[in-house]
Amino acid sequence: MLNVDNLIIDYSTGFLGKKSRVLKGVNFSVNDGEIFGFIGPNGAGKTTTFKSILGFITQVSGSISIFGKSNSDVELKSKIGYLPESPYFYDYLTGNELLQYMAKLHGVEQPILSKRIEDLLHKVGMSHAKDVQLRKYSKGMLQRIGIAQALVNDPDFLILDEPMSGLDPRGRREIHELILEQKKRGKTILLSSHILSDIESLCDRVGVIINGVVVKTGILADLFREIKTDYEMLLNCDKQTLLNNIDSNTVSIDERAGFLILRFDESDKSHLLKLLLDLNAEIVSMYPLRKSLEGLFIEESEKTNNY
Amino acid sequence: MNRILVIAQNTFKEAVRDRILYSLILFAILMIISSLVFSTISAEQYNKIVKDIGLTAISLFGIMISIFLGMSLVHKEIEKRTVFNIFSKPVRRFEFITGKYLGLSFTLFVITFAMGLILFLIVLYVELQHGRFIEYYYGGHYFLEFFSAIYFEFLEFIVVIGIALIFSSFTTPVLAVLMTFLMFAAGRFSSDIKLLGENTNNLLVKIITEFIYRVIPNLEKFDLRSEAVYGGKITFNLIFYTTAYSLIYVFILLILSITIFEKREFK
Numbered sequence: 001m002l003n004v005d006n007l008i009i010d011y012s013t014g015f016l017g018k019k020s021r022v023l024k025g026v027n028f029s030v031n032d033g034e035i036f037g038f039i040g041p042n043g044a045g046k047t048t049t050f051k052s053i054l055g056f057i058t059q060v061s062g063s064i065s066i067f068g069k070s071n072s073d074v075e076l077k078s079k080i081g082y083l084p085e086s087p088y089f090y091d092y093l094t095g096n097e098l099l100q101y102m103a104k105l106h107g108v109e110q111p112i113l114s115k116r117i118e119d120l121l122h123k124v125g126m127s128h129a130k131d132v133q134l135r136k137y138s139k140g141m142l143q144r145i146g147i148a149q150a151l152v153n154d155p156d157f158l159i160l161d162e163p164m165s166g167l168d169p170r171g172r173r174e175i176h177e178l179i180l181e182q183k184k185r186g187k188t189i190l191l192s193s194h195i196l197s198d199i200e201s202l203c204d205r206v207g208v209i210i211n212g213v214v215v216k217t218g219i220l221a222d223l224f225r226e227i228k229t230d231y232e233m234l235l236n237c238d239k240q241t242l243l244n245n246i247d248s249n250t251v252s253i254d255e256r257a258g259f260l261i262l263r264f265d266e267s268d269k270s271h272l273l274k275l276l277l278d279l280n281a282e283i284v285s286m287y288p289l290r291k292s293l294e295g296l297f298i299e300e301s302e303k304t305n306n307y
Numbered sequence: 308m309n310r311i312l313v314i315a316q317n318t319f320k321e322a323v324r325d326r327i328l329y330s331l332i333l334f335a336i337l338m339i340i341s342s343l344v345f346s347t348i349s350a351e352q353y354n355k356i357v358k359d360i361g362l363t364a365i366s367l368f369g370i371m372i373s374i375f376l377g378m379s380l381v382h383k384e385i386e387k388r389t390v391f392n393i394f395s396k397p398v399r400r401f402e403f404i405t406g407k408y409l410g411l412s413f414t415l416f417v418i419t420f421a422m423g424l425i426l427f428l429i430v431l432y433v434e435l436q437h438g439r440f441i442e443y444y445y446g447g448h449y450f451l452e453f454f455s456a457i458y459f460e461f462l463e464f465i466v467v468i469g470i471a472l473i474f475s476s477f478t479t480p481v482l483a484v485l486m487t488f489l490m491f492a493a494g495r496f497s498s499d500i501k502l503l504g505e506n507t508n509n510l511l512v513k514i515i516t517e518f519i520y521r522v523i524p525n526l527e528k529f530d531l532r533s534e535a536v537y538g539g540k541i542t543f544n545l546i547f548y549t550t551a552y553s554l555i556y557v558f559i560l561l562i563l564s565i566t567i568f569e570k571r572e573f574k
Contacts, residue, residue: 011574048574051391051573051574054391054394054395055394056390056391056394056572056573056574057572057573057574058572074397074398074399075397076397077395077396077397077398078396078397080395081395082391082392082395084388084391084392084395087388087391087392088387088388088389089389089392090317090321090389092320092321092324092325093317093320097320101313101317102392102396104309104310104313105310105313105314105393105396105397105398106396106397107309107310107397149392153396159395
């Protein structure tokens with residue numbers, strides 16, 4: 001459905017227009033009816049990729065096709081809904097007026113217009129503030145109205161740039177459900193995030209972009225399987241005894257609230273557990289550390305430093 | 308076409324809800340009222356001062372609104388990133404520029420004729436008070452000339468908005484104001500610039516003044532203030548040709564703005 005092929009983008013900076021390469025050959029595709037998560041650290045090129053898909057920026061080379069057509073076709077946009085990153089809207093309009101304006105640009109006419117806007121306002125939980133000017137909206141409210149305006153044409157393809165940003169936990173859950181509902185209705189969704197928890201329970205597939213290159217695509221669980229797991233252990237034991245017996249290069253030891261805290265990775269686990277049993281140390285708790293997106297980013301960054 | 312009108316409508320809505328606009332209108336009204344105070348000098352000067360100060364005030368505020376709202380017309384949308392919302396919809400760039408232009412022009416239409424109407428009511432009041440003097444000193448009331456003068460001022464404003472729009476499409480607001488103001492000033496002193504070229508021996512100055520005279524719209528054509536006060540021949544031809552002159556310039560300025568804006572990237 002969406003194909004991004006070897007996309008290269010340069011930004012010119014400074015007075016002399018010195019060029020810096022922001023996207024260095026981005027390749028990925030989104031299949032019909034799936035939720036594709038685009039993840040990467042800040043400044044990796046997520047938003048630039050989205051802007052390029054929508055034709056806001058012209059590429060140095062590469063091609064983008066949506067529904068089998070080149071993205072330069074303006075009429076394609078009648079099938080697309082887009083939520084910009086930290087959306088900003090006309091602050092002199094009310095929520096209702098903004099949605100009316102955006103719907104009219106899509107050519108949505110009455111009586112469908114009023115009914116759809118009413119439904120959308122209800123869906124994003126903004127019915128109560130529909131007649132309030134946007135200048136009085138909080139960040140979370142702007143995000144909600146932003147999602148509503150992205151849905152105003154009942155699009156087949158949704159592009160959401162950081163849809164969860166600025167939302168409280170309840171808001172996140174609601175938007176989460178709303179995105180899943182769109183998928184159930186057969187829509188295709190491309191969303192970006194730098195927060196793992198937003199992505200993992202939503203996306204069918206993800207693409208990891210680092211430093212302007214998509215380094216991995218696939219199912220999230222598969223990606224994380226490749227990363228080493230760290231463990232943290234809370235221990236009641238004499239520190240000196242422990243120090244005499246373990247290799248402090250692979251196991252880190254801290255003290256907190258009278259306990260020792262050990263950190264080690266998978267390869268040291270069995271060896272360390274055996275040792276602690278021999279020392280008769282009291283293991284208070286042990287749990288795998290959350291495999292973080294940062295961990296993945298750092299690992300991939302190290303691998304892709306040569307790019 | 309529909310999308311152009313939707314964008315125009317929103318531009319008008321923005322201008323109307325802009326508080327700066329209200330303060331300018333208020334100031335214009337105050338200027339007109341103050342003209343009443345000035346005119347206590349002598350009865351026969353009354354009519355002249357009211358019309359002259361009033362029309363000048365309308366011109367001044369119309370130009371200010373045209374330049375200041377014109378320069379932010381496109382720049383503000385890019386700066387505040389609202390272009391992302393617009394161009395993620397099936398909107399072509401020429402539709403956006405044309406819509407923005409028409410929206411602001413319509414705003415100026417409403418403002419100009421609202422101020423004109425207020426001024427007319429004041430003039431009418433003066434005429435009723437001093438009807439005999441005015442007939443005697445000026446030989447008539449010249450209402451047609453008065454309204455033509457306001458209409459011509461509006462024609463000038465839409466040219467100035469066009470100039471501001473071009474600069475708004477590719478420079479910063481400060482530069483856009485400066486450049487628009489320079490072009491406006493050159494347009495207002497068109498005949499002086501031509502005269503300067505004719506009286507100089509410096510070839511470079513001759514070329515530059517000739518270029519400015521030919522390229523920059525001659526805004527003096529839109530000044531009918533003396534006709535509104537002292538009377539003058541307002542023919543259908545004058546109205547037709549001045550309207551055409553203004554619209555042709557607007558058309559060219561719009562094409563230029565669109566050409567510049569087509570190449571613009573939104574990062």
